[in-house]
Amino acid sequence: MKKVKTNYGYTPKNEDKAVKAAIKDAKISFKNTHQTVTILRGMWLVSAIKYLEDVLAHKRCIPMKRFNGGVPRVSQAKEFGALQGRWPEKSVIQAKTMLKNMQNIATEKGLDISKMKIMHAHVNRAPIIHNRTYRAHGRVTAWNKSPCHIQLIAEEQLGEIPAETAVKTIAEKRAQRKFVTLAVKGFLRGPHRKQMMRE
Numbered sequence: 001m002k003k004v005k006t007n008y009g010y011t012p013k014n015e016d017k018a019v020k021a022a023i024k025d026a027k028i029s030f031k032n033t034h035q036t037v038t039i040l041r042g043m044w045l046v047s048a049i050k051y052l053e054d055v056l057a058h059k060r061c062i063p064m065k066r067f068n069g070g071v072p073r074v075s076q077a078k079e080f081g082a083l084q085g086r087w088p089e090k091s092v093i094q095a096k097t098m099l100k101n102m103q104n105i106a107t108e109k110g111l112d113i114s115k116m117k118i119m120h121a122h123v124n125r126a127p128i129i130h131n132r133t134y135r136a137h138g139r140v141t142a143w144n145k146s147p148c149h150i151q152l153i154a155e156e157q158l159g160e161i162p163a164e165t166a167v168k169t170i171a172e173k174r175a176q177r178k179f180v181t182l183a184v185k186g187f188l189r190g191p192h193r194k195q196m197m198r199e
Contacts, residue, residue, distance in 0.1 A: 106154070
């Protein structure tokens, strides 16, 4: 993996309020990394790090909305409106390392980490690493690798930061749907119905 000067595909509105991280020719799967990094776009920096830690602990997953041929269905993907998901360890560790570096840079620049939002998250294919493996009866089979280039940019956002909402479990979501259904049909009375209507 080489760390060299990068031409970013996004220009921050204020360079002094932004932090960047990039890596070229990372020897990790392009397809898995594409889905891992893309889902981070729009997240708060602190929340993104916590999310990747949850993925490593298999509490949450990386939704595979693209490059999902042969990927199994997992219930954790419903959080993102998808059906298929994975826990790509190498891609998650690389993304988490880059986010940690951005967090350290933001601290050195005197920026508020809690107000840093990921505005740019991009992954490109790198040149294929060609290799070969030798098989029985004198055959030779391609043993290629698909590395990638990664770019991340976070900017400090001014104004009020919305409170982070806890991710509901499937059981909690079912209970909420049942509660709303009963309220609409008129089976709920008193303060419970009034509270639901206010929400």
